[in-house]
Each structure stands twice: as C-alpha cells, then as structure tokens.
Amino acid sequence: MSSPNSIPVGESDGSGAELEGAYRKITLKLIPFLAGLWxxxxxxRVxxxxxxLTMLEDLEWSEAVYGLGxxxxxxxxxxxxxxxxLLLQKIGAKKTIMRIMIGWGLTSVAMMFVTTPAMFYFLRFLLGVFEAGFYPGIxxxxxxxxxxxxxxxxxxxFMSASAFAGVLGGPLAGWIMTSLDGVSGMHGWQWVFVVEGAPSVIAGLVTWFYLCDRPEAAKWLTPRQKEIVLADIAREDAALGDRQHNMLATLKQARIWQFIAIYFCIVVANSAQTFFGPTIIKEVGFDSPVAIGWxxxxxxxxxxxxxxxxxFHSDKHLxxxxxxGLAAALGSVSFAVIAVTIDVSPVITLVALVLAIVGTMSAIPVFWQMPNQFLAGAAAAGGIALINSMANLAGFGTPYMLGAVETSTGSYSPGLFVVAAFEIVATxxxxxxxxxxKKDKHTASEPAKQEVEAPLA
Incomplete structure (x- = not known):
C-alpha cells in the first residue's frame, strides 16, 4: 500500500497519452539543443x-606543467x-547560459596565444571561471x-553529450593537428583552439533566441500541455515530502557533504580518463593523433x-x-587493470580504458538523481552547484597528481592505482x-521509512 503522500506516477489532469506527448515535445525541443551546447x-574543456600530444614538445614543457594547467x-x-x-535561479537559464558560452568560447580561442606556463595557467583558470555554472545550471x-x-x-x-564530445572531439582534434599544422605559420594545436572555440561564441548568441526559462513561458507548448506538465511536476514534488529549501541550513547537514565526497571520488576517475586517456593510448604504442582520436x-x-x-534503466526501476554505485565500481576495477597492464599488454589496457570510461560516465547521470531527493528551491540551486564545484576540485588535483607521479617515477601506474582507490570509495x-x-512501479512515494532519516531537515 502506498503512503498517504503517494501519488501515481504520470497521473495528471490529462490522459497518459496527453502527458507523454507533452514530455516528448519538451524532450525533443530541449535535450538535443542542450546536449549540443554541452x-x-x-x-x-578537454x-x-x-x-x-604535440604542444608540450613545441613549448618544451614537462608533464607536471601540463597537469597543473x-x-x-x-x-x-x-x-x-x-x-x-544562484544567479541562474534569479535571472533565468537563457541569460546565464548565453553569458557562459560566449565567455568560454572567447577564452578557448585565446588559448592559441599561449607561450608560457603562466599564460597557460591563467587562461585555463579563466576558462573555468566562465564555464562555472553551466553543468549544474542545466x-x-x-x-x-x-x-x-x-x-x-x-x-x-543530456550528460551523454560529454561522451559524444569525445566521439567528435578526438578525431576532429587529430585531423586539425595534422592537416592545419603550419598553415598561416601556426602549429596544429593552435588551430585546434581556434576551430573548436569559435562555434561556442555563435551558439551563445543562438541560445538567447532559442531557450525559455520554464514551461509556463514556452510558446511552443499549448496551454493544455503547460497545465498538465506543471501539475505532474508539482504532484511528484509533493510526493517527495519535506525537503530542505534553505541553502545555509543545507551546509550544516551531513548529507550534502556525503554527496560532495561521493562526487569528488567519481570526478577523480573522470578527470583521469579525460585528461590522460589519449596519453594512455600513446603509452601502449599509438603515436598518430588521428589514430588516438578515433x-x-x-x-x-x-x-x-x-x-x-x-x-533509462534507473528510471524504469526507480x-x-x-x-x-555499481557503475563506479566497474570504473574502479578497470583503472586498476590499466595500472597493472599499461606496460605489459596493449590490448588489455585498451579494453580496460574503454570499460573505465563506460563505468565512470554511466555513474554520473544517476548520481544526480540522489541530491534532488533531498533538496529543493534555493537549496537545490546552491546545493547542486556546491556539490559540483567542490567535487570538481578533484579535477584540479588529479591531472597534477598523475603528471607529477609520471615525472618523478617514469610511470603512470602508481597514480592510476590511486584513481582506482578513490572510485571504489565512491561505491x-x-x-x-x-x-x-524506494518507490514501487506504480507510485511515487516518499523514501522507505525504515531506511531514511529526515532529509536535510
């Protein structure tokens, strides 16, 4: 039997077909565009x-300089x-995302002028400043x-776009680096920043005309569709029971820090595969940027x-x-395998790298369901950003750690074992x-009473 606060999933003032049609329209309108921006x-970013692969040699920099940058x-x-x-919640997503995209696009293009480590560090920091808020904002x-x-x-x-970015970005970067090297007297790596940064500026301008902030402002939804979607969202939000709305109160609760610790450990692994995946492939014998990209x-x-x-599977089984947790565990085991085999078996190393990427990335979108079960309002806006920003300090430490370990030991293996350890801690x-x-398949009920303490109250 469902709890008194339970409500049927999908039950609304309209028929199931009406509601499905409205969400299908929202999905087709928003997700491809947002995924394209991501x-x-x-x-x-990556x-x-x-x-x-060529920049360090051209500028005579060490792995440690790269890792810090x-x-x-x-x-x-x-x-x-x-x-x-917090600003997004006040002024809306459209203005916030436009500002973010134009800023990061211009900064990315400016990376072509880097000649010293100090310039490199400054522009990478500035890129983070401009991109801050995009991911948690979405x-x-x-x-x-x-x-x-x-x-x-x-x-x-939406988040799978980061994986598709890897699908597109690798071959594109490899092609640019080999085909445009020497054009107009610039290195291939300089052309990568120009060709890949400029579209972000254009997309930022398009965002202003394309997005609207909430369903009630969507001219492409009918009045009936707005009504049933808003009623459906309100009904399920009510079923979650009392959640924390105050940002400052949230900081006093253990739960938010648990989420930060979990996501920190996941980001350690995600940063390792993002910034050192191509390097691992090069280590096992592939020298061509194009081959590495593919x-x-x-x-x-x-x-x-x-x-x-x-x-999909998480939503289906609620x-x-x-x-x-299990996706993170797959990533952890895979990183440990890479650490053991990187100097022994190219085939096993490559298979393990693929599994590390699959496991780590598959853990991320489902993770973000969990904070929303405990946060709402300003606490959700600030809490999601706080989790992401503090956890992403792992993105600062991990590349530097891997670069420093390789510089001092001549091997990536010790650093990769550290990555594996962090990710299993996440699980x-x-x-x-x-x-x-827990919600049964027919109701959106509150957390199972025997296992849930008061959510961030």
Whole structure:
C-alpha cells in the first residue's frame, strides 16, 4: 500500500497519452539543443588532452606543467559555480547560459596565444571561471521541466553529450593537428583552439533566441500541455515530502557533504580518463593523433551508450544507488587493470580504458538523481552547484597528481592505482551513506521509512 503522500506516477489532469506527448515535445525541443551546447563546452574543456600530444614538445614543457594547467581549470569552477547557479535561479537559464558560452568560447580561442606556463595557467583558470555554472545550471534547469520519475533519463541523455564530445572531439582534434599544422605559420594545436572555440561564441548568441526559462513561458507548448506538465511536476514534488529549501541550513547537514565526497571520488576517475586517456593510448604504442582520436571516439561512444542505458534503466526501476554505485565500481576495477597492464599488454589496457570510461560516465547521470531527493528551491540551486564545484576540485588535483607521479617515477601506474582507490570509495559511500529511496512501479512515494532519516531537515 502506498503512503498517504503517494501519488501515481504520470497521473495528471490529462490522459497518459496527453502527458507523454507533452514530455516528448519538451524532450525533443530541449535535450538535443542542450546536449549540443554541452558538446561544445566539453570539447573546449578537454581538447587540451589531445593538443598536449604535440604542444608540450613545441613549448618544451614537462608533464607536471601540463597537469597543473589542465587541473587549474577547476579552481575557476570552484570559486564561481555556486554564485552562477544562484544567479541562474534569479535571472533565468537563457541569460546565464548565453553569458557562459560566449565567455568560454572567447577564452578557448585565446588559448592559441599561449607561450608560457603562466599564460597557460591563467587562461585555463579563466576558462573555468566562465564555464562555472553551466553543468549544474542545466541540471537545475531540467528539474523545472521534468518530474522526479523522468529525470535520470533526461540527465542521461543530456550528460551523454560529454561522451559524444569525445566521439567528435578526438578525431576532429587529430585531423586539425595534422592537416592545419603550419598553415598561416601556426602549429596544429593552435588551430585546434581556434576551430573548436569559435562555434561556442555563435551558439551563445543562438541560445538567447532559442531557450525559455520554464514551461509556463514556452510558446511552443499549448496551454493544455503547460497545465498538465506543471501539475505532474508539482504532484511528484509533493510526493517527495519535506525537503530542505534553505541553502545555509543545507551546509550544516551531513548529507550534502556525503554527496560532495561521493562526487569528488567519481570526478577523480573522470578527470583521469579525460585528461590522460589519449596519453594512455600513446603509452601502449599509438603515436598518430588521428589514430588516438578515433580510439578515444570509440571509447566515448560506448560511454554515451552506457550513460543513456543506465539512466533509462534507473528510471524504469526507480532506483539510483545501485545503478550509480555499481557503475563506479566497474570504473574502479578497470583503472586498476590499466595500472597493472599499461606496460605489459596493449590490448588489455585498451579494453580496460574503454570499460573505465563506460563505468565512470554511466555513474554520473544517476548520481544526480540522489541530491534532488533531498533538496529543493534555493537549496537545490546552491546545493547542486556546491556539490559540483567542490567535487570538481578533484579535477584540479588529479591531472597534477598523475603528471607529477609520471615525472618523478617514469610511470603512470602508481597514480592510476590511486584513481582506482578513490572510485571504489565512491561505491562504498553511495551504498553505505545514502538512504534507499524506494518507490514501487506504480507510485511515487516518499523514501522507505525504515531506511531514511529526515532529509536535510
């Protein structure tokens, strides 16, 4: 029997067919566009992992310089992400996303002028400042359009864009670096920043005309569709029971820090595969940037499939903890295998790298379901940004750690074991610390009473 606060999933003032039609329209209108923006953002963030294949030699930099520069991006994230998300809640997603995209696009193009480590560090930090708020902002934005029971799928489709960015970005960077090298007296890696940064500026301008902030402002939804979607979202939000709305009160609760710790451990692994995946492939014998790009493309394509499938499966079974925890465990085991085999077996190393990408990326969209079960309002806006910004400090530390370890030991293996250890900790924290939020397949009920403490009250 469902609890008094339970409500049927999908029950609304309209028929099931009406509601499905409305959400289908929202999905087709928003998800491909937002995914396209995330692809541009991700390419501009991680193309440094590909350009390093020739950039370090041209500029005579060490792996440690690269690692610090790759990671300092996340310091900008840390300082500006919470303010950006709180601003989004006040002024809307359209203005916020436009500002973010134009800023990061111009900064990415400016990377072509880098000649010293100091310039490199500054522009990578500035890129993080401008991009801060985009990812958690979209997570918050999607909660305005989809009810709880549909969000894992929506998150998975949006976040899979980072994997598709790897599919597109790798071969594109490889082609640019080889085909445009020497054109107009510039290195191939300089052309990568120009060609991949400029579209972000254009997309930022398009955002102003394309997006609207909430369903009630969507001219492309009929009045009836707006009514039933808003009623459906409100009904499921009510079924979640009391959630924390005050940002400052949220900081006093253990739950928010548990989420930060979990996501920190996942980001350690995600940063390792993002910034050192191409390097691992080069270590096992592939020297061509084009070949490395295509191998990474295949790995990210499978990662995208894993993200989407895990999100669909999580929504279907209305379960988040095991879906996220087991995916992280797959990533952890795979990184440990890479550490053992990187100097022994190229084939096993490549297979393990693919599985590490699939596991780690599949854990992410389902993870973001869990904070929304405990946060709402300003606490959701600030809390999601806080989780993402503090956890992404791992994105600062991990590349620097891997680069420094390789510089001092001549091997990536010790650093990869550290990555594996962090990711298995994420699995343990999810399964031990996060309460089971259980809804049967016909109701959207509150968390199982025997396993859930008061949510951030």
């Amino acid at each position: 692809i541009l953002a991700w390419i501009d 193309n440094i992992g590909f350009v390093k 790759a990671g300092v991006f996340f310091l900008g994230y840390f300082f500006f992400e919470v303010p950006s998300n 997570i918050l934005f999607l909660t305005y359009w989809f009810p709880h029971s549909r969000r894992s799928k929506a998150f998975g489709m 191998i990474m493309a295949l790995a990210y394509l499978l990662g995208a499939a894993g993200m989407i499938y895990n999100g 379960e988040s903890r095991w879906h996220s 343990v924290l999810i399964l031990v610390c996060i309460p089971r939020f």
